[in-house]
Amino acid sequence: MSKKKEKDSDLKGTLYSVGLVGIFILVTWFMAFYLFIDRF
Amino acid sequence: MTTIKEKALGFTIVDRRDGKLALANMYVAFIALFIGGLCGLLQVLVRSGKFTLPWGIGYYQVLTVHGVLLGLILTTYFILGFQIAAMSRTSGTFTDKQRLLGWIGFWVMTIGTVAAATMVLLNEASVLYTFYAPLQAHWIFYVGMALVVVGSWIVGIALFMKYIEWRKANPGQPSPLLSFMVVVNMAMWQICTLGVAVEVVFQLIPWSLGWVDKVDVLLSRTLFWYFGHPLVYFWLLPAYMVWYVVIPKIIGGKIFSDALARLSFMLFLLFSIPVGFHHQLTEPGIQSFWKFLQVVLTMMVVIPSLLTAFSMFASFELRGRQLGAKGLFGWFKKLPWNDARFTVPFIGMAAFVPAGAGGIINASHQMNQLIHNTIWVTGHFHLTVATTVVLTFFGASYWLLPHLTGRVLTKQMNKLAIIQGIVWAVGMTIMSAAMHIVGLMGAPRRSDFSTYGGAAQATDWIPYQIAQAVGGTILFVGIILILYIVVNLLFFAPKGETEFPIGEVSEHAEKSPMWLENWKIWLTICIALILFAYTVPVIEMIQNAPPGSKGYKFW
Ligand code: HEM
Numbered sequence: 183m184s185k186k187k188e189k190d191s192d193l194k195g196t197l198y199s200v201g202l203v204g205i206f207i208l209v210t211w212f213m214a215f216y217l218f219i220d221r222f
Numbered sequence: 223m224t225t226i227k228e229k230a231l232g233f234t235i236v237d238r239r240d241g242k243l244a245l246a247n248m249y250v251a252f253i254a255l256f257i258g259g260l261c262g263l264l265q266v267l268v269r270s271g272k273f274t275l276p277w278g279i280g281y282y283q284v285l286t287v288h289g290v291l292l293g294l295i296l297t298t299y300f301i302l303g304f305q306i307a308a309m310s311r312t313s314g315t316f317t318d319k320q321r322l323l324g325w326i327g328f329w330v331m332t333i334g335t336v337a338a339a340t341m342v343l344l345n346e347a348s349v350l351y352t353f354y355a356p357l358q359a360h361w362i363f364y365v366g367m368a369l370v371v372v373g374s375w376i377v378g379i380a381l382f383m384k385y386i387e388w389r390k391a392n393p394g395q396p397s398p399l400l401s402f403m404v405v406v407n408m409a410m411w412q413i414c415t416l417g418v419a420v421e422v423v424f425q426l427i428p429w430s431l432g433w434v435d436k437v438d439v440l441l442s443r444t445l446f447w448y449f450g451h452p453l454v455y456f457w458l459l460p461a462y463m464v465w466y467v468v469i470p471k472i473i474g475g476k477i478f479s480d481a482l483a484r485l486s487f488m489l490f491l492l493f494s495i496p497v498g499f500h501h502q503l504t505e506p507g508i509q510s511f512w513k514f515l516q517v518v519l520t521m522m523v524v525i526p527s528l529l530t531a532f533s534m535f536a537s538f539e540l541r542g543r544q545l546g547a548k549g550l551f552g553w554f555k556k557l558p559w560n561d562a563r564f565t566v567p568f569i570g571m572a573a574f575v576p577a578g579a580g581g582i583i584n585a586s587h588q589m590n591q592l593i594h595n596t597i598w599v600t601g602h603f604h605l606t607v608a609t610t611v612v613l614t615f616f617g618a619s620y621w622l623l624p625h626l627t628g629r630v631l632t633k634q635m636n637k638l639a640i641i642q643g644i645v646w647a648v649g650m651t652i653m654s655a656a657m658h659i660v661g662l663m664g665a666p667r668r669s670d671f672s673t674y675g676g677a678a679q680a681t682d683w684i685p686y687q688i689a690q691a692v693g694g695t696i697l698f699v700g701i702i703l704i705l706y707i708v709v710n711l712l713f714f715a716p717k718g719e720t721e722f723p724i725g726e727v728s729e730h731a732e733k734s735p736m737w738l739e740n741w742k743i744w745l746t747i748c749i750a751l752i753l754f755a756y757t758v759p760v761i762e763m764i765q766n767a768p769p770g771s772k773g774y775k776f777w
């Protein structure tokens with residue numbers, strides 16, 4: 183049980199999830215940036 | 223002081239007298255939701271071009287009702303009601319004096335609301351919820367708005383008093399997390415509402431009474447947005463309270479870290495106020511350097527926002543793994559998806575991903591030109607406030623209302639609540655996506671249906687306006703559903719005891735350091751940042767003031 187507990191604190195999924203959110207933000211931002219450069 | 227009943231139940235119940243005060247606020251909030259939602263429906267129908275308002279009612283009058291009731295009244299009342307209950311739950315029952323202040327604040331706000339609403343209904347104040355000068359409303363509208371703010375301060379004092387009482391009784395101890403968060407939010411509110419109070423009392427009221435005939439528009443907008451951005455965080459932080467403190471308990475897990483939660487709230491306090499210029503990026507009369515500085519400060523909120531995202535995912539993953547989840551994302555399936563108290567706020571969290579991404583685009587200085595005053599902005603804040611925040615509030619209502627009324631959420635109501643969340647998500651995806659896209663095509667916000675003299679560009683917008691009408695109609699069904707559930711929880715649900723869920727901190731988490739609750743440090747930094755960001759540009763604004771404007775009534 184206690185051995186298992188140690189393994190519990192594995193937060194890989196969390197790391198990847200936050201990373202995906204970050205990537206989504208960057209991608210949309212660059213899409214808008216491209217549009218901006220194109221227009222102004 | 224736990225009562226015998228509470229011991230038997232295993233949880234604390236908010237004192238009935240405090241509960242009544244919280245409920246009074248909730249009633250006003252949900253009445254506002256009904257009327258405001260109806261206006262939302264009318265707006266999308268009008269803008270589709272297939273429907274005209276009867277009896278000579280103006281579009282902008284309807285839009286003012288919608289913005290004021292949903293953006294200002296629903297939010298403020300729900301938040302104060304929620305915070306009163308949260309404070310009572312975590313720091314103990316209010317004293318008679320504190321509760322009396324709560325009631326005085328409630329009535330001052332309500333008198334103000336009725337006064338302002340009456341003027342809007344009499345068509346004397348179709349100035350939209352931002353009441354921008356030089357549009358000029360009847361002075362009673364402004365006095366009503368001022369009373370709403372003053373009333374909220376009085377409620378705030380009651381909350382501060384409770385907190386101080388707790389700290390005195392428990393020296394050297396960190397306050398209960400939820401109480402701490404309530405105090406951060408009210409501190410922010412107190413500081414930011416000073417701006418709009420100055421605008422209303424010293425500029426708009428004398429001007430609308432005719433005591434002075436001109437108003438400095440630039441200064442009035444600056445004071446408004448000094449308040450306007452923290453306003454959106456005042457809406458969001460109570461949703462974060464639910465996410466940080468309540469959701470972990472509902473999923474059967476633990477709060478990932480108490481210290482991280484406190485730190486992110488303090489960072490929100492710091493970086494929510496000195497940033498109002500990001501709403502004035504196209505405003506002449508403010509030097510580019512000061513806009514840039516406030517843009518940088520704005521971007522700092524990315525830090526506590528990602529901390530929050532991390533903390534949420536971590537609570538979910540730890541819980542899922544505890545239940546035996548395997549693989550990188552296996553924990554996702556283990557979450558209690560058939561519990562509306564979790565699923566509905568979760569939809570709100572998911573909406574915050576595109577909402578946050580859009581917000582960063584909006585605030586990116588020159589790039590703001592891409593979307594400024596287009597309906598993209600409306601699409602953006604229907605994701606932030608009208609999805610993330612309100613779905614979290616709806617999710618919270620599913621335990622808070624029955625907790626306060628001594629009833630329970632039945633299985634059928636729980637199911638209906640999940641359907642409500644899905645209906646909202648579908649309707650909002652359609653409406654908000656259409657708004658975002660057509661906004662990029664140049665369609666303006668705050669506009670009645672028009673073919674703009676048959677201009678080709680405006681013709682291209684019409685299919686998207688029809689899409690908004692479809693999405694908006696689905697959303698209105700969502701409003702009927704939530705109101706049905708709320709009425710059930712207030713008056714008809716079976717009697718019983720419902721828990722006000724408060725999460726416990728994970729045993730692995732470090733103890734929170736006391737400097738996180740050292741108000742001297744945080745308020746000093748907060749005020750220093752505000753002075754840094756605003757002093758010079760405001761002095762420049764006053765020294766090189768634009769010519770004043772007389773009032774206009776275009777409706
Ligand atoms: C049935 C659901 C809803 C529909 C169909 C709807 C629709 C709309 C539309 C079409 C507009 C923009 C109109 C224009 O710019 O000409 C608008 C504005 C707005 N909505 Fe909603 N909305 C809904 C719910 C909400 C909710 C729940 C909130 C807040 C909690 C909200 C807050 C606002 C605000 C603050 C504005 C800005 C008003 C202004 O620009 O002066 N809406 N809404």
Ligand SMILES: [Cu+2]
Nearest residue numbers: 450451500501
């Ligand atoms: Cu803002």
